[in-house]
Amino acid sequence: AAHVIVVGNEKGGAGKSTVAMHLAVALMRMGKTVGAIDLDLRQRTFGRYLANRTQWCEKRGLDLPRPHEIILTPSTLRDLDLAEAEETDRFSDALSDLKTRCDFILIDAPGADTLYSRLAHASADTVITPVNDSFIDFDLLAEIDPETYQVGKPSLYSEMVWECRKQKAATQKRSIDWVVMRNRVSMLDARNKRRVGEGLKMLSQRIGFRLAPGFAERVIYRELFPLGLTLLDLTESGSTVTFTMSHVAARQELRDLLIVLKLPGLEG
Amino acid sequence: AAHVIVVGNEKGGAGKSTVAMHLAVALMRMGKTVGAIDLDLRQRTFGRYLANRTQWCEKRGLDLPRPHEIILTPSTLRDLDLAEAEETDRFSDALSDLKTRCDFILIDAPGADTLYSRLAHASADTVITPVNDSFIDFDLLAEIDPETYQVGKPSLYSEMVWECRKQKAATQKRSIDWVVMRNRVSMLDARNKRRVGEGLKMLSQRIGFRLAPGFAERVIYRELFPLGLTLLDLTESGSTVTFTMSHVAARQELRDLLIVLKLPGLEG
Numbered sequence: 001a002a003h004v005i006v007v008g009n010e011k012g013g014a015g016k017s018t019v020a021m022h023l024a025v026a027l028m029r030m031g032k033t034v035g036a037i038d039l040d041l042r043q044r045t046f047g048r049y050l051a052n053r054t055q056w057c058e059k060r061g062l063d064l065p066r067p068h069e070i071i072l073t074p075s076t077l078r079d080l081d082l083a084e085a086e087e088t089d090r091f092s093d094a095l096s097d098l099k100t101r102c103d104f105i106l107i108d109a110p111g112a113d114t115l116y117s118r119l120a121h122a123s124a125d126t127v128i129t130p131v132n133d134s135f136i137d138f139d140l141l142a143e144i145d146p147e148t149y150q151v152g153k154p155s156l157y158s159e160m161v162w163e164c165r166k167q168k169a170a171t172q173k174r175s176i177d178w179v180v181m182r183n184r185v186s187m188l189d190a191r192n193k194r195r196v197g198e199g200l201k202m203l204s205q206r207i208g209f210r211l212a213p214g215f216a217e218r219v220i221y222r223e224l225f226p227l228g229l230t231l232l233d234l235t236e237s238g239s240t241v242t243f244t245m246s247h248v249a250a251r252q253e254l255r256d257l258l259i260v261l262k263l264p265g266l267e268g
Numbered sequence: 269a270a271h272v273i274v275v276g277n278e279k280g281g282a283g284k285s286t287v288a289m290h291l292a293v294a295l296m297r298m299g300k301t302v303g304a305i306d307l308d309l310r311q312r313t314f315g316r317y318l319a320n321r322t323q324w325c326e327k328r329g330l331d332l333p334r335p336h337e338i339i340l341t342p343s344t345l346r347d348l349d350l351a352e353a354e355e356t357d358r359f360s361d362a363l364s365d366l367k368t369r370c371d372f373i374l375i376d377a378p379g380a381d382t383l384y385s386r387l388a389h390a391s392a393d394t395v396i397t398p399v400n401d402s403f404i405d406f407d408l409l410a411e412i413d414p415e416t417y418q419v420g421k422p423s424l425y426s427e428m429v430w431e432c433r434k435q436k437a438a439t440q441k442r443s444i445d446w447v448v449m450r451n452r453v454s455m456l457d458a459r460n461k462r463r464v465g466e467g468l469k470m471l472s473q474r475i476g477f478r479l480a481p482g483f484a485e486r487v488i489y490r491e492l493f494p495l496g497l498t499l500l501d502l503t504e505s506g507s508t509v510t511f512t513m514s515h516v517a518a519r520q521e522l523r524d525l526l527i528v529l530k531l532p533g534l535e536g
């Protein structure tokens with residue numbers, strides 16, 4: 001059965017679309033069939049990234065691996081109850097469709113609390129939450145004591161994931177593997193990095209997520225967006241970007257993340 | 269008359285709340301009365317930052333300058349037309365209220381296209397748009413050619429600002445000063461930084477915004493959130509953070525931004 005991965009974090013700019021794209025390409029390069037749904041209906045960063053990839057392939061006559069994307073539109077009904085019913089149907093149709101033909105389905109959630117986002121979280125096998133190394137981002141997971149940096153009560157996004165977890169357990173009798181990873185980690189940050197790290201460790205035990213190795217801030221994670229490429233595509237894409245120590249390190253970060261995700265059907 | 273500054277960018281995580289907080293504190297420390305409205309109604313990063321500041325003051329018996337904040341709530345009506353009418357009234361009441369008692373009003377817009385966000389943009393004297401040094405962020409301003417990096421047609425957020433500009437010109441016979449600044453700029457990025465910079469320069473002439481000096485990626489811009497402090501508060505806040513070269517540089521970045529903003533009633 002297809003394994004659904006939702007890349008979610010209500011906080012804007014945590015790196016959801018970046019992680020979604022890199023996981024999609026990594027899985028395809030491991031021989032898997034991948035489905036893609038971009039739930040950021042207006043900005044569609046993930047969808048745009050995939051469209052850039054298709055355009056680059058056509059321009060250069062390349063045959064890079066591409067996921068099966070289903071594009072969802074928002075309901076235009078002015079009555080919210082009817083609009084939500086419409087969106088619920090559209091989402092389940094798209095998901096059933098992709099489940100018939102993909103090993104993995106990558107869903108990029110928006111940086112907002114929308115119905116589509118909740119429907120996705122409640123259908124996830126894995127929720128992966130990238131988070132900036134920052135208490136501004138942490139604030140959506142839990143409160144923190146400003147003097148002791150002890151973790152306080154869970155906050156908005158944690159509550160949302162928990163509600164979706166209960167919903168999934170009730171309807172599908174299955175659990176969600178929630179994995180949190182830091183993203184855009186700076187090389188030049190010691191005290192704040194340690195505090196955020198300790199907060200995440202404390203919180204992981206309290207609200208039930210696993211911690212995965214994260215990604216550093218690296219230009220290679222964002223530089224190739226106009227071409228629709230990732231660092232994993234660089235040997236065959238005809239781009240003029242040369243390999244650097246940062247590329248090698250990024251490749252390792254992506255591999256270490258996949259190892260910790262323990263996705264079904266993958267060997268390490 | 270009060271000068272309204274909207275910190276806007278539909279793209280998540282560009283640094284809106286960070287810039288809003290730092291501008292608010294800078295203006296108060298220049299002796300101005302500042303009003304604050306956080307339009308990110310759910311996450312309320314700016315509102316939370318201000319609440320942390322109030323708590324820290326109470327805990328330490330400090331009297332740090334604080335803005336007058338008005339908290340707006342979303343309409344709960346299920347009919348979108350009625351809900352929008354309600355929100356339109358709430359917004360204009362809040363703005364009129366603050367205009368009677370503030371020199372500057374700082375409005376932190378959400379990373380999404382909401383009615384409140386559009387109402388704010390259409391009432392702005394200055395719109396300041398922070399943007400990451402990335403074509404993923406750039407994509408919400410305009411398209412870019414992946415081979416020549418020539419700027420293409422304007423995209424979602426540019427169109428939104430333009431619609432609000434027209435609305436303001438029609439209703440208030442006044443213009444909006446739109447200023448774009450880069451944020452979280454990496455020290456270790458040459459080619460991508462140059463390309464994004466050239467794209468912004470090209471776009472600024474085409475769609476009518478001014479470019480302001482931006483902020484580098486610095487831990488000091490985010491580390492003090494739990495205390496509700498900014499680097500400008502550090503001499504009196506009782507925090508144990510020591511001054512570093514980065515603090516001095518950040519202070520200069522904030523000053524250079526204020527100079528370019530050319531806000532009324534400020535001497536350089």
Ligand SMILES: Nc1ncnc2c1ncn2[C@@H]1O[C@H](COP(=O)(O)OP(=O)(O)OP(=O)(O)O)[C@@H](O)[C@H]1O
Pocket residue numbers: 011012013014015016017018019040045109110111183184185215216217218219220221222279280281379400401402403404405
């Ligand atoms: N590890 C990284 N190194 C360098 N830049 C990164 C990294 N991760 C993300 N970025 C950049 O940070 C910004 C935010 O990333 P991204 O758009 O993927 O986040 P998001 O969570 O999808 O945002 P939104 O909430 O708007 O959907 C983008 O400009 C992106 O290019």
Ligand SMILES: Nc1ncnc2c1ncn2[C@@H]1O[C@H](COP(=O)(O)OP(=O)(O)OP(=O)(O)O)[C@@H](O)[C@H]1O
Pocket residue numbers: 011012013111132133134135136137279280281282283284285286287308313377378379451452453483484485486487488489490
């Ligand atoms: N110049 C900077 N240096 C270091 N960190 C920064 C800087 N600017 C912003 N950040 C961090 O980047 C993240 C995004 O910033 P912020 O929340 O201010 O953006 P935003 O545009 O308000 O996001 P949202 O779309 O969610 O409202 C936060 O973790 C913040 O602490």
Ligand SMILES: [Mg+2]
Pocket residue numbers: 016017018040045046108109110111
């Ligand atoms: Mg995104």
Ligand SMILES: [Mg+2]
Pocket residue numbers: 284285286308313314376377378379
């Ligand atoms: Mg914000």
